[in-house]
Amino acid sequence: MSFGSESGLERARKRRRSNETIMKNGEKEKEINIQVVVRCRGRIDREIAANSPVIIKTTPREIYVRQPPADKAYTFDRVYGPDADQARIFDHIVIPILHEVKAGYNCTLFAYGQTSTGKTYTMEGDLNTIDGLISKEAGIIPRTLFSLFRDLEADAQDFSVKVSYIELYNEDLKDLLSSVDDPRKLKIQDEGTKKGILTGHEEVLVKNANDGIRVLKQGSIKRHASQTNYNKNSSRSHSVFSITVHIKETMPDGEDLLKVGKLNLVDLAGSECIGRSGAENNRAKEAGNINKSLLTLGRCINALNERCLHIPFRESKLTRLLQDSLGGKTKTCIIATISPAKISYDETISTLDYAHRAKNIRNKPVANQRVTKKALIKEYISEIERLKMDLLATREKNGCFMTNESYQALMDENQSRKDEIEELRKVNESLMVQVQELRKDQVMLESLRNELANQYTKMQVYQAKIDDQISSLVTETEGHVNSQNQAISACQNIVKEKTDKEVRCLKEHKVMLNKIIEEENSKSIKMKEELLTNISKYLNNFTNVQTASLKNSFGKVYDSIKENTRLEANITALEGMMTSNTRYFNDLKEIAFKTGQKKLVDSQQNFQLKR
Numbered sequence: 001m002s003f004g005s006e007s008g009l010e011r012a013r014k015r016r017r018s019n020e021t022i023m024k025n026g027e028k029e030k031e032i033n034i035q036v037v038v039r040c041r042g043r044i045d046r047e048i049a050a051n052s053p054v055i056i057k058t059t060p061r062e063i064y065v066r067q068p069p070a071d072k073a074y075t076f077d078r079v080y081g082p083d084a085d086q087a088r089i090f091d092h093i094v095i096p097i098l099h100e101v102k103a104g105y106n107c108t109l110f111a112y113g114q115t116s117t118g119k120t121y122t123m124e125g126d127l128n129t130i131d132g133l134i135s136k137e138a139g140i141i142p143r144t145l146f147s148l149f150r151d152l153e154a155d156a157q158d159f160s161v162k163v164s165y166i167e168l169y170n171e172d173l174k175d176l177l178s179s180v181d182d183p184r185k186l187k188i189q190d191e192g193t194k195k196g197i198l199t200g201h202e203e204v205l206v207k208n209a210n211d212g213i214r215v216l217k218q219g220s221i222k223r224h225a226s227q228t229n230y231n232k233n234s235s236r237s238h239s240v241f242s243i244t245v246h247i248k249e250t251m252p253d254g255e256d257l258l259k260v261g262k263l264n265l266v267d268l269a270g271s272e273c274i275g276r277s278g279a280e281n282n283r284a285k286e287a288g289n290i291n292k293s294l295l296t297l298g299r300c301i302n303a304l305n306e307r308c309l310h311i312p313f314r315e316s317k318l319t320r321l322l323q324d325s326l327g328g329k330t331k332t333c334i335i336a337t338i339s340p341a342k343i344s345y346d347e348t349i350s351t352l353d354y355a356h357r358a359k360n361i362r363n364k365p366v367a368n369q370r371v372t373k374k375a376l377i378k379e380y381i382s383e384i385e386r387l388k389m390d391l392l393a394t395r396e397k398n399g400c401f402m403t404n405e406s407y408q409a410l411m412d413e414n415q416s417r418k419d420e421i422e423e424l425r426k427v428n429e430s431l432m433v434q435v436q437e438l439r440k441d442q443v444m445l446e447s448l449r450n451e452l453a454n455q456y457t458k459m460q461v462y463q464a465k466i467d468d469q470i471s472s473l474v475t476e477t478e479g480h481v482n483s484q485n486q487a488i489s490a491c492q493n494i495v496k497e498k499t500d501k502e503v504r505c506l507k508e509h510k511v512m513l514n515k516i517i518e519e520e521n522s523k524s525i526k527m528k529e530e531l532l533t534n535i536s537k538y539l540n541n542f543t544n545v546q547t548a549s550l551k552n553s554f555g556k557v558y559d560s561i562k563e564n565t566r567l568e569a570n571i572t573a574l575e576g577m578m579t580s581n582t583r584y585f586n587d588l589k590e591i592a593f594k595t596g597q598k599k600l601v602d603s604q605q606n607f608q609l610k611r
C-alpha cells in the first residue's frame with residue numbers, strides 16, 4: 001500500500017480547502033454516482049464437482065456472461081476476476097474511500113451477491129493475525145483497521161476510533177419483535193438464542209486495530225452460532241461494521257477543531273431470495289423465506305433509479321439504517337460478488353442487473369461539519385437558553401407552554417410517533433393474520449396429534465403380534481438347529497470311521513509296495529550283470545575279427561607299397577633315358593641349324609654375283 005510522499009492528512013486538508021472554496025462560491029453540492037464494482041471469484045469445489053463450466057469473462061471494466069448465441073455484456077466502474085487478491089481489492093477500492101473518511105466524510109461499502117459468492121470473504125476474510133500482522137487472506141475490515149491506525153498514528157495529532165457491529169436477520173420477525181429503532185440503544189444480548197432481533201454492539205472505543213478485529217470476531221462468531229442454531233440458511237442475515245473516526249486538529253489561532261468521518265462496511269444477506277426487478281419471486285415466497293430488507297433495498301434502488309418522489313427507505317430496518325448511503329450525503333460503493341460457474345447463471349444475471357441499476361443512483365456527499373470547542377459551547381448555551389424560555393413560559397402562563405421552535409420539534413416528533421404507530425398497526429394486522437393462520441395450523445396439528453396417537457396404539461398392537469411371531473420363530477429355529485447339530489455329529493463319526501479304515505489300507509499297501517520294489521530291484525541287478533557279461537563277450541569276438549581283417553588289409557597295403565617302389569625305379573630309369581634322348585635331339589637340331597645357315601649365305605652370294 002503506498003501513500004506517496006504527501007501525507008493522507010495533507011491530502012485531506014487540500015480536499016477540504018477545495019470543498020470550502022466550492023461552498024464559499026455558493027456552488028451546488030456536487031452529485032456523484034454510486035461506485036459499483038464487480039468481483040468474480042474462481043470456481044469452488046462444489047462447482048468443480050458438479051462439472052459446471054466457467055461462463056464469465058472479465059476485462060478491467062467489462063464483464064461478459066456466456067449465453068449462446070451472444071454473450072451478455074455489462075460495464076461497471078471496475079471489474080475484478082479470480083486473479084484479484086485481497087490486497088488488490090483493498091488498495092484499489094478501499095484506500096480512496098479511507099482518504100474520504102479521514103477527510104470527514106461518511107462512506108459506505110456494501111457487499112452484495114448470491115450466497116457463497118464471496119461477500120464475507122471480501123469483507124472479513126481471514127481475521128487471524130500472526131505476530132500482529134494480518135494474513136494474506138485478510139479482507140477489507142481487518143485491512144481497513146490496520147491501515148487506518150497506521151495512518152492516524154503517523155499523521156494525526158489526536159484521534160479516537162470507535163467501532164460497532166450490528167446484525168440484522170430475519171427482518172420480518174425482527175420487525176414484529178423489536179420496538180427499538182436505533183441500534184445504538186440496544187442491549188447486547190445473546191444473539192444465538194434471540195430469534196429475529198436486531199443485535200449488536202454499541203459503539204466501542206478501540207485503541208488499536210486488534211481491538212477492532214476482536215469486536216468483529218465476537219460479532220462474527222455469534223452470527224455464525226445464531227445462524228446454525230436458528231436458520232441453516234447462512235445468507236439470511238446482514239451485518240454492518242461501522243468505524244467512526246474523530247480527528248482533532250489545532251488551528252493556527254490555537255482553536256481545536258473536531259473532524260468526524262464514518263465508514264459503514266455492510267455484508268448483506270445472500271441475494272438469491274430477490275427477483276430481478278427487486279420483487280419477491282415465487283421460490284422465495286413458497287419457502288416463506290422472503291428477506292424483506294433486501295427486497296426493500298432493491299425497491300429503493302429502483303425508485304432512486306427512476307427518480308421517484310417516494311423512496312421506501314422506512315419499510316425496512318436495513319434501508320432505514322443505510323438511507324443516507326443511498327441518494328444521501330454519503331459516498332457509497334457497492335461490491336457485487338458473483339460466481340463464474342454456469343449453475344449460478346440466473347443468480348449471476350440477477351446480481352449484475354441489480355448492480356447495474358445501482359450505478360445510476362446519485363449521492364451528494366457532504367463532509368461532516370467540523371466543530372470547534374467554541375461552537376460546541378455556543379450550541380449548548382443556546383440549548384440552555386431555549387430550555388430556560390420554555391420553563392419561563394410554562395411558569396408565567398401557569399400551564400404547558402413552549403417556544404414555537406420547541407413546539408415545532410414536538411410536532412415533528414409527534415408526527416414521527418404517529419408514523420411509527422401506523423407502521424406498528426400494519427405490523428399488528430399482519431401479526432393477527434399470522435396468529436389466525438397459526439391457530440388454524442394449531443387445530444390441524446391437534447388432529448394430526450390424535451391421528452398419530454391412534455397410529456401409535458395400532459403400532460403397539462402390531463408390535464406385540466410381531467414379537468409373538470418372532471419368539472415362535474426363534475423356538476422353531478432352535479429345534480432345527482439342534483437336529484442339524486445331531487446329524488452333523490453322526491456324519492462326523494462316519495467320516496472318522498471311514499478315514500481310519502482308509503489309513504489302515506494305505507499302510508498295508510505301503511508294505512506290499514516296498515516288498516515289490518525290493519524284488520524288482522534284485523531282478524534288475526541280475527539282468528544288468530548278465531547284460532554286461534554278454535556285452536563283454538561280444539566285444540571280444542568283435543575285436544578278434546577286426547584284428548584279423550586289419551592284419552589282412554595291412555599285408556595287402558604292404559604288397560602294393562612294394563610294387564610301387566619297383567615302379568618308381570623303372571620310372572627313374574625311363575626319365576634318365578628321356579634326358580639323354582632330349583640332349584641328343586638338341587645336338588641334332590643344332591647341327592641341322594648350322595647346316596641350314598651356310599646354305600642360305602651361299603645362295604645369297606650366288607644371287608648377287610648373278611646380278
Ligand SMILES: Nc1ncnc2c1ncn2[C@@H]1O[C@H](COP(=O)(O)OP(=O)(O)OP(=O)(O)O)[C@@H](O)[C@H]1O
Pocket residue numbers: 040041042044082113114115116117118119120121122234235269270337
Ligand atoms: N475471491 C475469492 N478467492 C478465493 N476464495 C473465495 C473468494 N471468494 C469466495 N471464496 C470462497 O468461497 C466460499 C464462499 O465465500 P463466502 O462465505 O465469503 O460467501 P458469502 O457470499 O459470504 O456466502 P453467504 O451469503 O452464505 O454468507 C468460501 O469458502 C470462500 O473462502
